[in-house]
Amino acid sequence: MSSELTRMTAAGLSAALASREVSATEVTRAHLDRIAAVDDRVHAFLHVAADSALEQAAAIDERRTAGDDLGPLAGVPVAVKDVFATRGLPTTAGSRILEGWHPPYDATITQRLKQAGAIILGKTNMDEFAMGSSTENSAYGTSRNPWDLDKIPGGSSGGSSAAVAAYEAPLAIGTDTGGSIRQPAAVCGIVGTKPTYGGSSRYGVIAFASSLDTPGPFGRTVLDAALLHEAMSGHDPMDSTSIDAPVPPVVAAAREADVSGMRIGVVAELGGEGYQPGVLARFAESVELLESLGAKVTEVSCPHFRYALPAYYLIAPSECSSNLARFDAMRYGLRVGDDGTRDAEEVMALTREQGFGAEVKRRVILGTYALSSGYYDAYYGKAQQVRTLIIRDFDAAFGQVDVLVSPATPTTAFRIGERVDDPMAMYLADLATIPSDLAGNAAISVPCGLADEDGLPVGLQVMAPAMADDRLYRVAAAAEAAFTRRWGHPLLAEAKGL
Amino acid sequence: MTETLVPYAEATERYEPVIGLETHVELGTRTKMFCGCVTTFGAEPNSQTCPVCLGLPGSLPVVNRTAIEYTIRIGLALNCTIAEWCRFARKNYFYPDMPKNFQISQYDEPLCTDGYLDVEVNGKTVRVGIERVHLEEDTGKSLHVGGATGRIHGAEYSLVDYNRAGIPLVEIVTRPVTGTGADAPVAARLYVTELRDLLRSLGVSDVRMEEGSLRCDVNTSLAPPGAPWGTRTETKNVNSLRSVERAVEFEIERQAAVLDAQGRVKQETRHFHEDNGTTTSGRSKEEAQDYRYFPEPDLVPVAPPRDWVEQIRAALPEAPAKVRARLRTEWNVSAPEMEAIVNAGALDLVRQTVAAGASPADARKWWLGELSRHAHETGMELAALAITPAQVARVAALVSAGTLNDKLARQVIDAVLAGEGDPDEIVKARGLAVVSDEGALTAAVDEAIAANPDVAAKVRAGKIPAAGVLVGAVMKATRGQADAARVRELILQRLT
Numbered sequence: 001m002s003s004e005l006t007r008m009t010a011a012g013l014s015a016a017l018a019s020r021e022v023s024a025t026e027v028t029r030a031h032l033d034r035i036a037a038v039d040d041r042v043h044a045f046l047h048v049a050a051d052s053a054l055e056q057a058a059a060i061d062e063r064r065t066a067g068d069d070l071g072p073l074a075g076v077p078v079a080v081k082d083v084f085a086t087r088g089l090p091t092t093a094g095s096r097i098l099e100g101w102h103p104p105y106d107a108t109i110t111q112r113l114k115q116a117g118a119i120i121l122g123k124t125n126m127d128e129f130a131m132g133s134s135t136e137n138s139a140y141g142t143s144r145n146p147w148d149l150d151k152i153p154g155g156s157s158g159g160s161s162a163a164v165a166a167y168e169a170p171l172a173i174g175t176d177t178g179g180s181i182r183q184p185a186a187v188c189g190i191v192g193t194k195p196t197y198g199g200s201s202r203y204g205v206i207a208f209a210s211s212l213d214t215p216g217p218f219g220r221t222v223l224d225a226a227l228l229h230e231a232m233s234g235h236d237p238m239d240s241t242s243i244d245a246p247v248p249p250v251v252a253a254a255r256e257a258d259v260s261g262m263r264i265g266v267v268a269e270l271g272g273e274g275y276q277p278g279v280l281a282r283f284a285e286s287v288e289l290l291e292s293l294g295a296k297v298t299e300v301s302c303p304h305f306r307y308a309l310p311a312y313y314l315i316a317p318s319e320c321s322s323n324l325a326r327f328d329a330m331r332y333g334l335r336v337g338d339d340g341t342r343d344a345e346e347v348m349a350l351t352r353e354q355g356f357g358a359e360v361k362r363r364v365i366l367g368t369y370a371l372s373s374g375y376y377d378a379y380y381g382k383a384q385q386v387r388t389l390i391i392r393d394f395d396a397a398f399g400q401v402d403v404l405v406s407p408a409t410p411t412t413a414f415r416i417g418e419r420v421d422d423p424m425a426m427y428l429a430d431l432a433t434i435p436s437d438l439a440g441n442a443a444i445s446v447p448c449g450l451a452d453e454d455g456l457p458v459g460l461q462v463m464a465p466a467m468a469d470d471r472l473y474r475v476a477a478a479a480e481a482a483f484t485r486r487w488g489h490p491l492l493a494e495a496k497g498l
Numbered sequence: 499m500t501e502t503l504v505p506y507a508e509a510t511e512r513y514e515p516v517i518g519l520e521t522h523v524e525l526g527t528r529t530k531m532f533c534g535c536v537t538t539f540g541a542e543p544n545s546q547t548c549p550v551c552l553g554l555p556g557s558l559p560v561v562n563r564t565a566i567e568y569t570i571r572i573g574l575a576l577n578c579t580i581a582e583w584c585r586f587a588r589k590n591y592f593y594p595d596m597p598k599n600f601q602i603s604q605y606d607e608p609l610c611t612d613g614y615l616d617v618e619v620n621g622k623t624v625r626v627g628i629e630r631v632h633l634e635e636d637t638g639k640s641l642h643v644g645g646a647t648g649r650i651h652g653a654e655y656s657l658v659d660y661n662r663a664g665i666p667l668v669e670i671v672t673r674p675v676t677g678t679g680a681d682a683p684v685a686a687r688l689y690v691t692e693l694r695d696l697l698r699s700l701g702v703s704d705v706r707m708e709e710g711s712l713r714c715d716v717n718t719s720l721a722p723p724g725a726p727w728g729t730r731t732e733t734k735n736v737n738s739l740r741s742v743e744r745a746v747e748f749e750i751e752r753q754a755a756v757l758d759a760q761g762r763v764k765q766e767t768r769h770f771h772e773d774n775g776t777t778t779s780g781r782s783k784e785e786a787q788d789y790r791y792f793p794e795p796d797l798v799p800v801a802p803p804r805d806w807v808e809q810i811r812a813a814l815p816e817a818p819a820k821v822r823a824r825l826r827t828e829w830n831v832s833a834p835e836m837e838a839i840v841n842a843g844a845l846d847l848v849r850q851t852v853a854a855g856a857s858p859a860d861a862r863k864w865w866l867g868e869l870s871r872h873a874h875e876t877g878m879e880l881a882a883l884a885i886t887p888a889q890v891a892r893v894a895a896l897v898s899a900g901t902l903n904d905k906l907a908r909q910v911i912d913a914v915l916a917g918e919g920d921p922d923e924i925v926k927a928r929g930l931a932v933v934s935d936e937g938a939l940t941a942a943v944d945e946a947i948a949a950n951p952d953v954a955a956k957v958r959a960g961k962i963p964a965a966g967v968l969v970g971a972v973m974k975a976t977r978g979q980a981d982a983a984r985v986r987e988l989i990l991q992r993l994t
Contacts, residue, residue, distance in 0.1 A: 091555070093555070101555075103555070105549045203558050207556070207796075209795075210796050211795035237560065238558060239560075240559065240798050241795075241798060319792075319795055325598065325599035325600055326553045326555070326597065326599050327555075328594075330658075331552065331597065343651075344594050345592070348592060371791075372788050373788045373790070376790075380792060
């Protein structure tokens with residue numbers, strides 16, 4: 001029974017819990033058991049909140065017995081990326097500099113999950129301050145890809161994608177700044193969504209790049225991701241960039257799963273050189289599949305996408321250089337060198353020297369430079385202009401089609417250690433995902449098969465205009481249903497790493 | 499090191515000063531700029547804080563609408579243009595009292611621009627250009643313990659109170675003020691005074707310099723007449739009106755000495771010392787830090803709707819300068835007399851006293867005379883004295899009615915200030931009323947004439963001034979409670 005529970009979808013668990021076939025406590029215990037059994041190999045979690053999860057589960061069971069009206073996620077476990085503030089649970093953002101910090105408050109999304117009755121299993125591993133594509137930049141070790149434990153699970157939300165792919169949790173939340181949800185989802189063979197920027201609250205999410213960071217859901221199915229998407233989203237007055245509008249009907253769209261008559265654009269610039277042949281083959285098949293389901297496919301050009309990566313690597317580091325200034329040992333977190341002989345400035349410098357990893361320092365230095373007087377216009381200013389051009393490319397494209405599609409990543413999961421000494425190679429992992437972050441619109445990655453060369457999962461990316469997140473689910477769910485019929489089982493059933 | 503100085507008169511004979519002022523005003527909003535923490539002054543350190551104003555990881559700012567409204571109010575009162583669209587920007591620098599190590603401020607897109615404030619300086623109107631009015635958040639307050647200077651360097655340890663962190667702060671920057679010559683220091687003081695009165699009338703701040711809710715940085719430069727402007731220094735933390743004047747004065751004297759010696763004035767920040775009125779060199783502007791300003795990505799642009807701006811404009815109170823002009827006519831006082839009232843901080847008090855029934859002349863006389871003297875002796879502000887305008891008006895009424903003479907009235911006022919109660923209670927309790935019983939008075943007069951026959955004879959012989967001795971005798975006999983004028987009348991009736 002226990003292993004069956006961990007194989008169930010969130011939607012399945014939700015139904016079983018509602019009909020009281022299983023209790024939240026049983027479901028939670030099953031997942032805690034699974035974590036205990038596999039996480040020494042996967043290392044998805046930085047902190048397993050077994051006690052508080054079981055307490056939460058018991059409370060949900062009690063409420064259900066009492067006949068309370070509970071939402072669809074009540075009693076369904078969820079893993080939380082360690083970038084979300086969780087009252088009472090350690091929150092490190094994958095950094096040494098926050099080791100041992102227990103936030104005195106909950107992120108809005110943490111709070112919403114708790115209110116929805118979701119069971120918080122623990123905090124998942126990530127690249128330090130969400131900077132990376134592999135979790136290799138975590139100060140607490142690298143997570144493993146359940147398809148092949150020698151491969152990266154993607155990043156920065158790699159702990160969350162690994163946890164879901166390893167059946168340690170049916171759902172997880174992450175954040176996407178340059179692709180940090182879609183890329184790990186793609187390489188782990190699961191579903192991951194970057195909602196519209198402003199569609200999900202950033203309050204309590206430790207900032208990497210404020211104008212890009214977007215919290216979003218992971219699930220093993222499109223419907224599961226939609227259920228979590230709906231529960232975590234919506235206007236938050238605590239986040240000034242939050243959009244005051246109803247959440248797009250993502251769950252309904254995932255259920256409808258109908259693309260007939262939809263206009264789908266293939267982005268000419270996201271493919272070809274730099275993309276793995278197996279990735280391109282699965283992508284081409286996906287496009288044919290969508291066409292066979294009744295969609296009208298055309299090719300569209302977004303000429304400025306080629307400048308997205310360099311623009312991103314000016315904007316994101318610039319914002320992070322300022323966002324990370326607060327980690328100075330004065331009020332919380334690590335403090336180094338406070339031995340009575342050093343002044344505050346020296347303690348700040350020593351703490352930042354020892355508390356931050358190499359990639360974080362690289363980006364802080366890059367951003368500090370890009371914002372400095374005399375260079376601002378050439379770097380940050382110019383990058384913002386490029387951003388505007390990318391937004392215009394999207395606007396023009398969405399004038400012709402309802403959604404855009406591309407491979408989610410140029411390659412499948414690469415070997416741990418393979419790119420750690422080559423930042424540029426690492427940055428290329430986000431080549432296809434960055435444009436949506438810069439434009440602030442919505443995008444999803446859904447599994448579309450295995451690459452012939454390595455037998456590893458490939459993700460299909462679907463992009464939609466801002467606040468049209470429901471279109472993502474409509475397309476992804478249609479593709480998922482057709483693929484599953486073709487394969488005879490969910491893609492993840494072929495994962496053999498564990 | 500003692501600076502070489504040139505005597506002020508000489509300095510302003512040889513050089514033209516140009517001044518500029520940056521004034522920081524803490525707004526009197528109930529809550530902070532970007533969070534819901536209250537802003538009460540003097541609370542237990544760090545008791546008015548939350549994840550947002552402490553800059554905890556993950557926290558985000560939300561703009562206080564009232565702070566925007568107050569800033570627009572200030573901008574309109576200063577004849578500024580209100581931006582249709584503007585943004586906040588981050589000013590990045592590391593300091594322990596700044597929770598995020600950046601300050602949310604405004605950079606190249608301030609909320610209000612291009613205004614002016616007219617200031618009366620020695621009978622002349624000086625139009626001070628306002629370059630910009632922008633909104634930002636205040637920092638925490640550091641207390642450096644164990645050092646000689648009270649500064650961070652050399653301190654044994656430092657304590658930080660974040661109650662102030664995040665309080666809305668408005669910065670009002672003037673354009674360079676030229677052509678005031680030797681009046682520059684006075685002009686600087688009067689500008690800040692006028693600004694303070696304006697802000698107070700707008701109800702946007704309690705503008706208490708002693709509590710730091712109004713703080714000034716003063717820029718000064720010198721150049722020979724007709725020459726291009728000189729290099730300016732910025733004197734920080736000038737925290738009283740008098741200090742504003744002294745700081746400019748000192749910088750003029752100091753910079754004149756540098757220029758006289760063919761030296762170069764260094765562009766730098768200087769610290770003002772309240773104790774001796776001097777400034778000393780702070781950090782050099784030439785090696786100033788790069789604040790790496792960029793638009794605050796955690797906030798959306800501020801675009802005040804035009805109809806809202808017009809509503810705010812329509813609700814502006816009468817400007818203090820207009821109020822003064824109107825009152826000058828109503829009270830029939832000269833410009834210098836009005837200036838004296840304003841400088842004494844007595845304008846509102848006089849107004850309230852007149853409103854309570856006193857004549858403008860009486861109200862002015864009491865507040866600028868006896869009460870100012872008392873305030874000066876005790877080192878208090880007039881408004882802080884333990885007497886209300888209504889009580890002053892009552893004393894004036896008792897004098898007009900002849901119940902009190904001036905001497906008795908002063909005793910009553912002293913008693914009110916000593917907390918003995920209302921004027922009427924004091925008059926009753928102390929038995930202070932003027933002796934107006936003609937019978938008793940006549941008896942006292944007769945007694946005095948009988949006791950001083952030589953003096954009486956002189957008066958009879960036509961030496962009227964000699965009557966003063968007899969008046970004094972009667973006043974003494976009645977313990978001052980007689981109406982001296984009436985006594986004199988009675989004496990002269992008897993003897994002439």
